[in-house]
Amino acid sequence: MAKRRFVWFLFCATAVAIFTLDAVTSVDIPISVLYVTLIMIVLRSGTARDILIAGLTCCILTIASYWKGTGFNITKFNEAGLIDVLISLFAIASVTYLSIKIVHSEASMRKARDQAARTMLNVSINELATSVVHEISQPIGAAAMNNAAARRWLDMTPANFREARAAIDSATLNTQRAESVIQGLRRLSSVSLTDRNVFDVAELMREAIAFLSDEIEQHRIRVSMRLHPNSLLIDGDRTLIQQLLINVINNAIEAMSHDKSENRNLTLLTSASGGLVSIEVQDTGAGISSEHLEQIFDPFYTTKARGLGIGLAISRSIVTSHSGSIQASHNKPTGTIITIRLPTPARSSHG
Known part of the structure; x- marks a missing residue:
């Protein structure tokens, strides 16, 4: 709203200046053609209605300037001035x-992009829903x-409490796994x-390395950091990027x-x-x-025996929310x- 007010203030001030210049000078060029620059200014932040109003205003000012040149005498005819007016109006x-x-x-174009985004969102939701159900x-x-097995063990005569307890323990573990999936979904959707x-x-x-130092020491992993000599700045949510790095580094440790x-x-x-x-x-x-290289960022895809496939999916969501990219490739031998690319502050401000 503030930008729109500024544009209209600039439009009015420039229009008055052009009208004054056109009315008081006798230069043999159609100065009122400068009004087209005003329409371009309104185009930057205005609607079609704003542009139409600006165009009509410029036309009225052009005609008024010509009329003033005739001394407000409607019967007085100025051929050169009329040609200038017609050129300007055109x-x-x-x-x-x-x-x-x-x-x-x-x-x-925005409508088409929004429609495409909604279509992709629906596809993603359908895929995610299928994964969630599974x-x-x-x-x-x-x-x-x-x-059901625990109930059968309890219904036996005599009841087998040992087997019933084992079945109940297994049911508890499976319930906890379902709860873990739901919690992972909540984290995935909260980026x-x-x-x-x-x-x-x-x-x-x-x-991130300091945060994971216990795991690094436990597994006796050698860490080598080859960082760019200059400070590389990122414009984003510091907490989310930290979580991203911890997720990716922790996966490498595991x-x-x-x-x-x-x-x-x-x-x-x-x-x-x-x-x-990078x-x-x-x-x-x-x-x-x-x-499997392209699948590791998909929700619920995992190569770990006890993994849920949530960590790297969250990492991709974090990178995407920062207009970046993440990909996996083979290391040699x-x-x-894992390569993460995020825009610098100058680039992200234009994204």
Whole structure:
């Protein structure tokens, strides 16, 4: 609203200046053609209605300026002045028409983009709903079977309390797994930028390593940090980016935790190119097969025996909310590389 008021203030002030210049000078050029610049100003932030009002106003001022040149004598004819007026009116009308067309075209494009986004959202929701049904129905179904088994053990004569207790314990574990899936969904859907600011990515990476220092020491992992010599700044939610780094680094640690060799190396790199800050997290674990490489960011997809497949899905949501990208690739000779690209403050402000 404030920007719109400023545009109209600028429009009025410039219109008065052009009208005055046109009315008091006798230059042999159609100064009123300058009115087209006003319409372009309104185009930057106005609606089709605003542009139409601006165009009509400019036409009225052009005619008024010509009328003043005739001394407000409607019978007095000025051929040169009339030609200038006609040229100006044609220019104003043409720019007004084209500007309105531009506004309508942009509105149509936004509508098409919104429709495409809604379609993709519906597809994603359907896919997620299918995954949710699958992931929750499994533990709930197993819990129901455990409860039925416990009842059968209790109905026996004599009742087998040991087997009934074991079945009830299994039902409890399956119920807890279903609850974990629901909690993961809640975290997955709660990604939003609530506290945006500019910060140094290197500082955040050191904090993430410090946060996971116990796990790193426990699994005897060697950490190598090859950071860009200059400060690389990111504009975003610091807490979310920290969670992103912790998720990705923790996954790398877990990938190497079962490696019996001493080749457990975690390498962190940062670089900058094309308005993007790149973060690489490299591990020397067993790696991921090529056919599964693109799936690791999907909800509920996991290669871990006890994993839920939520951590990397949340990581992708965080990166997407910052207009960035995340991808996985093979490390050589073994392991996985997770590459995160996030826009710098100058680029993200234009995103």
